[in-house]
Amino acid sequence: MLALSRRMPAALLAMLVPLATWASADRPLLIRDGYIMPMTPGGQDLPRGDVLIRGDTIVAVGEKLSVPDAEIIDAKGRFVLPGFVDAHSHLWVTTLRGQFRNAGGKFFPVSNALGSKMQPDDIYTAMYTGALELLNGGITTSGDFFDNVRGPAWAEAGFSALRDAGIRAIMYYGGPDKSTRFPVDLNHATALAARQDPLVKVGLAWRLPRQLNDEQNWAVRDREYRWAKARGLPIQVHVSGDADAMFEALIARRYLAPSVTLVHATNARASQLQALNHAGASLAITPLSEQRVGYGLTRLDHFDGVTRIGFGIDGNSLAGSGDMFATMRLAALTLSGATADESRPDPRQLLIMATRGGAETLGLDKETGSLAPGKRADIQIISPDSLTMSGYGGGDPAALLLYSAQPHNVATVIINGRIVKQDGKLNAVDLAEVLATAQRSAEALQQRAVE
């Protein structure tokens, strides 16, 4: 906090109100009487069930749990499910909202130009605000591909932002371009990875050479890859743009592995997806951004053979907003539209992908993504008590959530046993100040861009 105070302006410090509600070991938290959707393999819903939390951990999921002295969250008439897992994001682009206007402002030129003007304080503001947006909509974990690290201070700002927001995250550490001008600072990344933060872990945002025959660049990339591999740190890499050749290069150079997550691969060949699956690697797909930037249609049936697969937001401003409901809905509607088959997909499959599937994609499924004893308490409670979800008298709850729910319907969010959103409001956050700071940072960035 002291180091932060020296670096952060007063307005940002005002956002860091150290107030929280926790399930403590001596005062357990009991979510009572909700419609429980555990998302465990083969797990059944409990129409009137309870979830008991002690400290940071779920200790029981069942019916009529009796726990003297527990703090009660009444979930009657509400849906209780694991927090969503955003398998791939770029939270640093949050303050570029409204900048991507098709012909007049394509994503990559605009984000590169504005990103180059961002100072550590801008990074902090964007990532903190973006992470709050995610958890406000029930996303409790994010795999953040931070590809704008321009020096250790930028990485520190991003790490602090994720930690202060209270979201579970992997911060994939990466430079702002594909040249060797900004190789990953492996000394600093090593120090950051050793922080032992309970929620924020470090991985490698791995970027392939733009020219895939540039062996000098590959030598730098190979060193980064081996650094992560040797430490058991997760790796994410985009397969987009020159996607086919990139995927082929990853296969030929034997880089696919269980700790590696590929991102996009929208039109990958069947043989490539088989190689990915065979190597135990995972895939993050980001329907909103993939279709937004014209990678093609994100068709779920294309990825039927992939075992570890999850949804990502891929940058709140590019996707429009950090909204997992909209992400699932677009994927569902694209499939039924493209196949002219109203019966596809099964709504529950999308909810599984957005929770346990995302956790499996990130290698975090032992900790999060489902409601079962021993998992960390990462939970969202959705209230249908609003016009957008009105008129539900039974039927398929998964279909109700998939087609009708929106972030504002998320009433309560718990991360690692801590209540971060309650009664529809974020705890310990001065929202007006957060929004004003984000706007100031966005305006200053644009000013710097034209100077």
Ligand SMILES: [Zn+2]
């Ligand atoms: Zn991305």
